[in-house]
Amino acid sequence: MMDLGARIYLAMRDLGARIYLTMMDLGARIYLAMRDLNARIYLAMRHLGARIYLAMRDLGAQIYLAMRGLGARIYLAMRGRLETAEETVFRKCKSVEYKLLMATADWNPLGDVYLRKTELYSMGWADIVDLNKFVAVASCQYGGPIALLRDDAQTARVQVSTKPVITTYTAAGYQIGQMRWNSGQIVKMGWTVTEDLLCVQDDGVVLVYDFFLNFKRTFGMGQEAKDVKVIDCQIFNSFQGTGIAILTSTFRIFIINSVDDPRIRRLAEVPGLQTAPSSWTIINLDRQSRALVAKGKELYLIDHGGQFQYQSPQISAEVNEYVMMSVSYSNKYLAMFTDSGVIWIGSSDLQKCYCEFNTKSPQCPQQLAWCGSGAVVAMWDKFMLVVGPDKDWIKFQFDSPVHLTQEDDGLRIIQNYQHEFLHKVPDVTEKIFKIGSMEPGAMLYEANREFMKGSQKADEYVRMIKDKLDIAVDQCIQAAGHELEPSKQKQLLRAASFGKCFLTDYNPQAFVDMCQMLRVLNQVRNHVIGIPLTYTQLEKLTTTVLIDRLVLRKFFAYAIKISQYLKIPEAEGSSRILAHWACYKVKQKNQDDEIIARAIAQKLGDTPGVSYSEVANEALECGREELAIRLLDYEPRAAHQVPLLMKMHKDQIALSKAIESGDTDLVYTVLLRLKESMTQGDFLMSIRSMPISYSLFLQYCRQQNPKLLEDLYYQEDNFIEEGNCKIMRSFDDERLDDRTETLNQAIKCYQKGRHDFVIKQTEDQIKLLKYQRRLEEEFNRPYMDLSLHQTIYRLTVENNYKVSEQLRKEFKVPDRRYWWIRIQGLAEAGEWVELDKFSRNKKPPVGMEAFVEVCAKHHNVNEAMKYMSRVSPEQKVRCLVKVGNKKAAADTAFENRNEEELNFVLSKCGHSDRQLVESIKSMKQQLGLKR
Structure with a gap:
């Protein structure tokens, strides 16, 4: 030009x-x-x-x-x-x-691809931290925190005995927490996927700390590890979360696949291993964790099933030892460094070899790591070598010590003054910015630049990609997501927005989503928060986990704003975050309980999904009982209030809350707790002042403890209820004399209560029991515990008519009641002749329809029809219906000229009685005409 x-x-x-x-x-x-x-x-x-x-x-x-x-x-x-x-x-x-x-x-060619190294932060620790002075550095993946272990005694920088110090920093180099180590010798430090710090000691004990170095829990790696000591450790990502593998001084490997569920498994032993392996690592494939162990130049793959497999990778260089190993983030690729300075790159199953690169360095690198899945990085002091699968290489020189952290899409480089990110230039970015590129995205990007300058060349560029404008917009949107600098993001998004203007049916949702994600990413990348996530990492991590990490760092306001901005449902977003904020608030011991409770109530209000009881429980765990009680006053659900009040031994308050709720189960729960924790006298005295709770306790005793119920009525001089209790207790007595005695005690109670009717009934019960005993002795059949009705009925069924008649007279059974019992008993026994005789003794007080009914009940229609002529006209239609003769019932109703009876018969007709239904309707019409 x-x-x-x-x-x-x-x-x-x-x-x-x-x-x-x-x-x-x-x-x-x-x-x-x-x-x-x-x-x-x-x-x-x-x-x-x-x-x-x-x-x-x-x-x-x-x-x-x-x-x-x-x-x-x-x-x-x-x-x-x-x-x-x-x-x-x-x-x-x-x-x-x-x-x-x-x-x-800043692009560096590596074979067919390009790598670029981008600065993430100028470290906040620049004038404080020198990585050379720390014996261990552990950095959490996905832009997580950094832990540094300083042990002056171990590095021989001081002559006096000092204890190690662990300090945690954000990825931007700002201190989070610090503690002096007072436990055993640390073999390995590392982070879990939930950003908990793991400290593995030489006795196999693993101590777990949170983000701020607050102790959480501990677990062991087994008795053998404790007895023989741990000499090496690997912390790895497994299919279950974060796993730990240890190597003991007896050269045995023990492994757990999840620190949240530490189930220890012992891996198979390497045959002939008498010294520590020259190198080893954990490979996690097919939902199984196995160890690759190098015994000199021999490689063995071992698992927890007791199996070992000898491995022979394709390698042309002379090898005496494999001195270092590194598995890619995806666990699909493996890199090994030999004693002759050769880096072997291949598949993790060792079946494929992609590259053998001779570094010509006899010195083993300090670190061996993967940059994504496309390059291996070897680090010697301040010199870094990047090797690709086609033997292409790049070298970098640094001014300070370096710590490398593998990421899924790149490699984080932590230094004294800088924190950088090395990664492959994404294909879409390469298409846009590569010199001479004629891709649609590149042309649209340049068109927008010309448009911003007011040049007519913008139109020429757009016309060149007219048919591929949608592809160009997509490329610019995707490329913007991979940029870490907001200025480049804006340029690419402006280009995409410019291209959208020429498309009529383009769906802008991808553009909107990208703008939202980039705003979130730029916010969390800020040095104040210090989470340098890439767009690729966020896609795998998810926004829910990102919000959890903000909450973990106490950035509650940021977390709420992001959840609202992304329109995350309240139950998963703002409500959950507010609950975490409230739990954090109650841990602040420098504020008054009343102030904290009021602040929490004002902030939470009636927010759905937030439980004040959970916050109160957190306050109780912190030893702030008064604050917990105040918070429970805001809890609207008594079912959540009461258990926590009982946990605090505030049983009287719990009982009051339970009674107010109207939940009887809740009241019973508190009552039983009070009954167990107090003497019986104190318990009864405390609940008598609350009528509802006392009555519910009586109900409970009635079902579970009748003896206690009887004692309570005795104490209250409630003679009638005391007598009732004795009546119920009499049924538990097997001997007649004992039962009679108990019933007599009940009579005395009723006499004190002046309840004559119940006294007479109880006396009759005693008389009936004695009568039943005589019947059992006479007929050798069971009669005890039958009612008077049942006794007469059984005697009738068994043809003991005289005895049943005598019993009727003895207990003055009313005639109507006795006739019903006698009729039913005769029908049950099939004594139809005796039933007919009984019907002719005198006029039945129950009417003849009772005879028809029992015959129909026992499906004896012929016998029922014998009594039909003696049935009163008012009941004849109903009796005919009962025996199933609806036609005769309809005719009788018509003869009686009773439309109501016709309607009754019609109501009993079904689908099979269509002809009868029509006949009844005709009869009703005739009756209507005659009127």
Whole structure:
């Protein structure tokens, strides 16, 4: 481009594309050779020959000014002498290609892909922490916290005996917690997936601490680990969460797959292992955790089923020992470092070898890690080597010690002054920013830039991708998600928004979702919060877990705002967060109980899904009983109030709350608790003042403890109820004399209560029992405990008519009642002749319809029809219906000219009586005409 002083020669497609950019002021040439669709960019600069270094110590230093409101970074090279050639070119060169070059200046080619190293934070500990002085560094994945262990005695920096100190920091380098270690020797530190710190001691004890180094729990790795000591440990991600594997001094490996459910399993022993393995690691595939152990140059895969498999990976280099191993985040790939300096890269099942790279270093690296799943990183002191699967490599030099943390999509690099993220340039980002790219996203991005300048070239670019504009918009949206700098995110999203304007049926939901996610990510990446999540990581972590991590860090306001912004349901979002806030609030011991309770009530109000009882229980766990009681006053559900009040031994208050609720089960719960915790006298005295609770207790005694109930009535001089209790107790006496005695005691109680009717009934009961005993002795059949009615009925069924008659006279049974019993007994016994005789003795007080009814009940229609002529006219229709003769019943009702009786017969007709129904309707019409 002539007006910019540079010419770009693009020779593409058939010859493979070479771009020669001659930059006279820089004295360098950039050769871009794109062969076989694989592009490699070689940036030749005077001093390094391959890369552009913007930080040149001799010529000046870079000052990084992060302007978060604008989302941009300005790089100024200052500290005088001569103005650098790079600045001169930057001011003069405004071509599109040069700006794309600057966008890709931090890209490093690694075979067919590019890696870029992005600064996440300037560490807040910059002037405080020197990683060289710490014996252990543990960083949690997904942008989690960092734990540092300092042991001056172990590093021989002081002569006096001191205890180790553990300090936790955010990913931005700001201190969270600190404690002096007072337990055993720490072998390994690591973090769980829920951001709990694990400290594994040499006696196999694992201590678990929270984010702020508050102790949570502890568990052991078994008796053998305690007896023979642990010499090495691996903390790994398993299919069940976070697992731990230990290596004892007897060279046995014990493993648990979840620290939340520590079930210890012993792995198979490596044959012939007499010394510590040269290296080992845990591989988690197919929902099974196995250990890969190197015994010199021999490799064994062992599991908890007692099986071991000898492994022979494809390797051409001479190997005496495998001295270091590293498994990728996905557990699909494995890297091993040999004693000869060779890095072997292959599949974790050791069936495939992708690369053997000779580092030519006899020294074992301090760390071996994976950058995502596409590159292996080896770290020696301040020198880092990145190796790809095709033997491509990149090297980085650092000014301070480095700690590496594997992530699913990259590698975090923690230093004294910086926290950086090394990762593969996403394909969609490469398509947009790669020099010479003709992808739709790249053209749309440039079109938007021209549009912002008011250039007509914007229209030309849009026309070039007219048919692929939707693809271009999608590419810009996706690329924005992978950018960590807000300024680049805005540029890409503006380009996407610009492209959407030319599409009529484009669904904007992806654009809206991306804007929301990026706002959330930019907020949590802020150094105040310090969670440097990428969009890829957030997709796997989920927003729910992210909110949990904000709550864990006590960023309740941020968590609520994010949940409301993302429209998360209250039960999973703001309500749950407020509950956590309230539990945190009650732990603040420097405030008065009344103030805290009022503040919690004002904040929570009637928020659905928040239980004041849970908050009160948390206050009780913290030893703040008065605060717990105050909080329970705001709990609307008595079922949640009462158990906690009982836990605090506030039984009287609990009983009052239970009575107010009207829940009898709840009242019983409190009453039983009071009964167990108090003497009987105190208990009874306490509940007598509450009539409802006392009556419920009496009801309980009536079912569960009749003797206590009788004693209570005796104490109250309630003679009638006391007598009733004795009546009920008499049924438990097996001997007649005992029962009679108990009934006589009941009579005395009734006499005190002056209840003559009950006295007479009880006397009759005693008489009946004696009579039944004589009957049993005479007929050798059971009669005891039958009622008078049942006794007469059984005598009738058994043809003892005289005895039943005598019993009727003895107990003065009314005639109507006796006739009914006698009729039913004769019908049950099938004594139809005797039944007919009995009906003719005298006029039955129950009417003849009773005879018809019992005959019909026993399905003897013929016998029932014998009595039909003696049935009164008023009952004849109903009796005919009872024997099933609805036709005769209808005719009789018609003869009686009684429409009501016709309606009764009609109501008893079913679907099979259609003809009769029509006949009855006709009869009703005739009766109506006659009227």
